[in-house]
Amino acid sequence: MAVKLYGSVDSEATQRVQACLHEKEVEFEFVTVNTAAGEHKTPSFLACSPFGEVPVLEDGAVTLFGLNIRLFVTESRAITQYIAHKYDGNGTDLIMKDPVKLAVQTVWMDTENQRFDPPFSKLIEAATQGNRGGQDVRQYEKKLENVLDVYEQRLKESKYLAGDSFTLADLHHLPGMHFLRSTKAKGWFQGRPHVRAWAADILSRPAWVKVAAMSPW
Amino acid sequence: MAVKLYGSVDSEATQRVQACLHEKEVEFEFVTVNTAAGEHKTPSFLACSPFGEVPVLEDGAVTLFGLNIRLFVTESRAITQYIAHKYDGNGTDLIMKDPVKLAVQTVWMDTENQRFDPPFSKLIEAATQGNRGGQDVRQYEKKLENVLDVYEQRLKESKYLAGDSFTLADLHHLPGMHFLRSTKAKGWFQGRPHVRAWAADILSRPAWVKVAAMSPW
Numbered sequence: 001m002a003v004k005l006y007g008s009v010d011s012e013a014t015q016r017v018q019a020c021l022h023e024k025e026v027e028f029e030f031v032t033v034n035t036a037a038g039e040h041k042t043p044s045f046l047a048c049s050p051f052g053e054v055p056v057l058e059d060g061a062v063t064l065f066g067l068n069i070r071l072f073v074t075e076s077r078a079i080t081q082y083i084a085h086k087y088d089g090n091g092t093d094l095i096m097k098d099p100v101k102l103a104v105q106t107v108w109m110d111t112e113n114q115r116f117d118p119p120f121s122k123l124i125e126a127a128t129q130g131n132r133g134g135q136d137v138r139q140y141e142k143k144l145e146n147v148l149d150v151y152e153q154r155l156k157e158s159k160y161l162a163g164d165s166f167t168l169a170d171l172h173h174l175p176g177m178h179f180l181r182s183t184k185a186k187g188w189f190q191g192r193p194h195v196r197a198w199a200a201d202i203l204s205r206p207a208w209v210k211v212a213a214m215s216p217w
Numbered sequence: 218m219a220v221k222l223y224g225s226v227d228s229e230a231t232q233r234v235q236a237c238l239h240e241k242e243v244e245f246e247f248v249t250v251n252t253a254a255g256e257h258k259t260p261s262f263l264a265c266s267p268f269g270e271v272p273v274l275e276d277g278a279v280t281l282f283g284l285n286i287r288l289f290v291t292e293s294r295a296i297t298q299y300i301a302h303k304y305d306g307n308g309t310d311l312i313m314k315d316p317v318k319l320a321v322q323t324v325w326m327d328t329e330n331q332r333f334d335p336p337f338s339k340l341i342e343a344a345t346q347g348n349r350g351g352q353d354v355r356q357y358e359k360k361l362e363n364v365l366d367v368y369e370q371r372l373k374e375s376k377y378l379a380g381d382s383f384t385l386a387d388l389h390h391l392p393g394m395h396f397l398r399s400t401k402a403k404g405w406f407q408g409r410p411h412v413r414a415w416a417a418d419i420l421s422r423p424a425w426v427k428v429a430a431m432s433p434w
Contacts (some may be wrong), residue, residue, distance in 0.1 A: 050367040051332060073320055075327035082320040103290050103299040110292035111329050117266060151266045 003028040005044075007055035008035045009214045013076035014055040018214075019174050020080040021102070022207035025091035025102035027174075048072040055079065059086070077113060080168050094168045105162035108154075108169035111147075119143035120176045141185070148188055148195050156193035159203075176192050178203060178212060181197070220245040222270030225252045226431045229341070229392035230293035231272040231300070235431075236391050237297040239424035242293075242308035263290040272296065276303070287297060294330060297385050309424075311385045314395045322379035325371075325386035328364075336360040358402070365405055365412050372411035377419075387419050395429060 003029050007014030021028050029064040032055050033039045049056045049072070057073045058084075069208045073079045084094040119140040126137045154161060161169040176191065177199045180186065189196035200207065222238065222245050238245050248374045250256045250271050258269045266289070274290045278421030286431075290296045301311040313319040336357040342356045371378060376384040394416045397403065406413035419425065 006306065050370065051328075071317065071320075071325060075324050075331065077331075078320065078323040078327040083318055084317075085319070091362050099299075102302070103295065104287075106295040107290060107292050110295040110330075111268075113327075114292065114294075114334075117331075118335060153267065170235050211291055 002040075002060070004028070004031050004058040005055055006031045006049075006058065008033055008040075009056050010216045012179070015175040015178075015211050015215060016076045016172060017055050017079045017083075018211045020083050020094070021167070022210050023092040023171065023205070024083055024087045024214050025092060026083065026087050034110065048162045049074050057082070057175060057181070058155065061121055077109070077168075080187055084168060085134050087099050091149060092166065094166075094171060096162060096167060104194070105169050108161040109172060111150075111161075112169065116144070116173065117145050119147070120179075123185075125178065144185075147186055151198075152192040152195050155198050158200070166202065166205070170198075172190055174208050174211070176201060178208070178215070179217065182217065219277070219313050221275040222246055222265075222272055222275075223248045223250050223275065225250055227433045228271050230394045231395070232293075232395075232428050232432060233389060234272050234274065234300075235428045236388055237311070238283065239302045239427050240309040240310050240311060240422070241300055243300065243304050251428070264357050266291045274299070279432070289354070294326070294385075294389060297388065299395070301385060303327040309383065311383075311388060313314045313379060313384060318380055322384050322386050326389060328367075328378075329386065329389045332364050333361070333393060334388065337396075340398065340402075345406070349401045361402075362405060365409055367413075369412050370411040377415070383419065383422070391419060391425050391428070395425070395432070396434065399434065 003026055004022070005014070005017060007017065007030070009015070009032070023045075031046065035054060039045060040049070040054055046052050048058075049073070053074070055074075055076060057079045059071045059073065068195065073082050080094070088095075096105045112161075122140040123137065126134070126140070131137060151161070158164070160166050161173075181199060181203065182187065189199060203212070220238070220243055222231070222234060224247070226232070226235065226249070231348070233409070250262065252271060254369060256262060257266070257271055262273075263269050266274075268291070270291070272291075276288045280414050288359070290299050297311070297369075309410045313322045315332075332350065339357040340354065340361065343351070375381070378390075396407065397419060398416060398420065406416060
């Protein structure tokens with residue numbers, strides 16, 4: 001069975017996984033889940049995604065105890081790690097092999113998850129609700145700018161977050177950096193030349209360009 | 218050189234790493250960082266922890282290019298993964314070996330990171346500020362209860378989150394479940410017998426009991 005990605009092209013989490021599949025040159029079928037119509041909250045979807053959220057990856061190629069098991073993976077960052085391990089050898093290597101380098105990569109993946117994503121998600125939520133200048137928005141912007149200050153220092157000494165090569169630590173930021181570049185936050189790149197160069201580099205990768213072409217924003 | 222953990226016994230992130238080191242039976246020196254006095258924001262500490270937060274793990278045993286390099290790892294969940302890989306074969310196995318099982322484990326680790334931790338952290342923050350009943354607090358409580366509903370379903374079919382054995386997916390929840398058990402949220406366990414049994418099981422592990430004995434809360 002083919003790999004299937006159930007998602008929505010306007011979901012950052014879906015875009016993260018699309019980018020990963022393209023980087024790994026994995027062929028997949030994109031199955032649109034109409035979240036505007038609530039399709040992600042139907043019982044059949046909840047059966048494979050307990051929080052009722054996109055994306056979900058189905059990789060039917062798994063055999064357990066001689067049975068062909070439909071394998072569903074949820075949570076975008078868990079899906080990318082699954083893909084990177086499962087399709088080791090295909091396309092771009094997205095996971096460091098050396099344990100010390102992998103530890104460094106994990107730090108930056110967790111930094112994205114714990115420090116970049118929370119204020120970024122709040123900004124997206126506020127923008128969706130038409131709130132672009134409230135007190136809380138400024139607070140999230142400040143948090144995100146502090147994160148970018150740390151990235152600027154890091155990227156002075158290292159071409160990519162985890163080291164010399166592009167990895168999941170960078171890839172997980174793609175939807176966020178794409179969004180920031182398209183908003184007034186673009187100005188944040190001006191005083192941070194290494195962040196700007198890094199963003200320009202990762203956003204011009206052919207895998208991401210394909211995803212961006214499908215994005216409504 | 219010995220393994221050193223720079224942290225604070227009242228920090229959940231520090232406790233997460235302490236629990237992991239005990240599970241893996243790794244000897245380490247605990248170096249208290251006096252966060253109340255702002256020691257985590259000093260230039261020397263910022264040099265090894267760019268966000269100025271505890272904990273930081275120093276593992277001086279790494280040799281690169283023939284040099285003995287002081288290796289600092291930040292971000293508690295990155296540290297636990299580093300320890301689990303580096304000390305493979307010691308103490309409790311905390312990472313699934315089978316790639317499919319590992320994918321399942323990663324889903325639940327990411328669920329903790331993305332769904333359990335954000336409302337939990339907000340509740341801790343509110344409790345620290347003496348706010349225990351505001352509208353925002355009720356909103357975070359509701360989010361966390363929804364997460365526990367999904368856990369209840371999961372734990373009906375599986376003894377631990379990732380499968381039959383205790384892994385990092387469970388371990389990452391220890392400080393949170395410890396805190397919830399000590400607050401009014403304890404009532405949340407009553408209607409969720411599988412969550413209650415799981416919490417009682419993981420909180421009684423000798424590794425966690427050692428950490429809890431040092432915790433001020």
